[in-house]
Amino acid sequence: MAHKLMKRTLLALGLCAAGFSITGCDGVSVGVGYGYDPFYDSMLWNDYYHDVNVNVDVNRPVRPDRPINPDRPRPPDGKPPVRPQPPIAKPPARPRPPVARPPVARPPIHRPGPRR
Amino acid sequence: MRINMRSMLAPCIAALMGLATPTVADTPVTYTDSGKALFQFEVPDFWTLRVGGPREIEDSAVGDTRGVARVMGMRPVTDDNVWIGFVSPTGVSSIEGGIRYLQDIDKFLVKDPQVSGSSKATIGGLPAQVIRGTGRRDGRGINFTATVIDLPGNRVAVAVAILRDGADPAYVNDLNDIFGSFRSAR
Numbered sequence: 001m002a003h004k005l006m007k008r009t010l011l012a013l014g015l016c017a018a019g020f021s022i023t024g025c026d027g028v029s030v031g032v033g034y035g036y037d038p039f040y041d042s043m044l045w046n047d048y049y050h051d052v053n054v055n056v057d058v059n060r061p062v063r064p065d066r067p068i069n070p071d072r073p074r075p076p077d078g079k080p081p082v083r084p085q086p087p088i089a090k091p092p093a094r095p096r097p098p099v100a101r102p103p104v105a106r107p108p109i110h111r112p113g114p115r116r
Numbered sequence: 117m118r119i120n121m122r123s124m125l126a127p128c129i130a131a132l133m134g135l136a137t138p139t140v141a142d143t144p145v146t147y148t149d150s151g152k153a154l155f156q157f158e159v160p161d162f163w164t165l166r167v168g169g170p171r172e173i174e175d176s177a178v179g180d181t182r183g184v185a186r187v188m189g190m191r192p193v194t195d196d197n198v199w200i201g202f203v204s205p206t207g208v209s210s211i212e213g214g215i216r217y218l219q220d221i222d223k224f225l226v227k228d229p230q231v232s233g234s235s236k237a238t239i240g241g242l243p244a245q246v247i248r249g250t251g252r253r254d255g256r257g258i259n260f261t262a263t264v265i266d267l268p269g270n271r272v273a274v275a276v277a278i279l280r281d282g283a284d285p286a287y288v289n290d291l292n293d294i295f296g297s298f299r300s301a302r
Contacts, residue, residue, distance in 0.1 A: 043189070043203060043276060046217065046224070
């Protein structure tokens with residue numbers, strides 16, 4: 001009995017481990033995307049704009065100021081601007097089928113009978 | 117029924133030209149910064165392009181933010197051993213500055229980089245510096261080619277091309293075609 005239980009536990013644990021190891025191949029992200037993209041992600045990192053002077057490089061030029069976003073343009077007062085028509089139109093509402101489903105002619109076979 | 121030969125000539129020539137011309141199906145892409153076009157290149161067929169955009173990334177260990185310009189990354193659809201990325205960092209105006217910028221990103225891209233050569237080149241009619249070398253990444257050897265291209269208007273384009281060991285060498289032609297199609301947008 002104990003032997004059987006141990007065998008089953010081992011099987012369950014093994015399946016769990018297998019499941020994890022298979023899903024591990026999928027990478028970090030789930031669904032549509034690039035997943036693990038080591039070079040792209042690394043190219044985002046740079047120490048050029050690093051604001052903490054950990055390793056002061058005397059020859060380094062002064063860091064440029066970050067561009068300040070100009071005030072967002074405001075739409076003219078009064079009438080709101082006409083919304084541009086997107087090239088892809090909304091699909092029309094689903095038409096109701098002209099033929100209705102006929103009522104069920106017979107009662108289901110396995111309907112529980114009234115309590116006697 | 118008489119067929120007017122002269123009117124048939126033009127479609128025949130068009131059909132012949134369509135057969136004769138090599139397949140020019142590459143996709144031109146323009147790198148922009150704040151709405152201004154900086155440079156263009158062509159994405160080879162069956163390559164995937166990741167556009168990205170300007171943003172700030174925070175170093176969670178230190179808590180400071182650093183600006184990141186748009187990074188455009190490309191790789192063949194069926195092979196992730198090949199990669200090329202373009203970036204035009206703000207405030208970097210010369211090839212020397214671009215090399216300094218590269219020195220500030222290389223440790224994130226490549227472990228133990230060994231530069232095997234650095235040479236001057238002309239890419240798209242613009243002066244450029246090409247740095248070649250090898251290194252390691254995720255336990256695998258890689259070949260890298262870092263390029264700084266001097267753009268007009270006090271900007272540079274930094275390109276990093278990476279071939280992991282085991283990559284199909286035929287992709288080198290695709291990578292060189294990308295550089296061959298490189299043009300300044302101004």
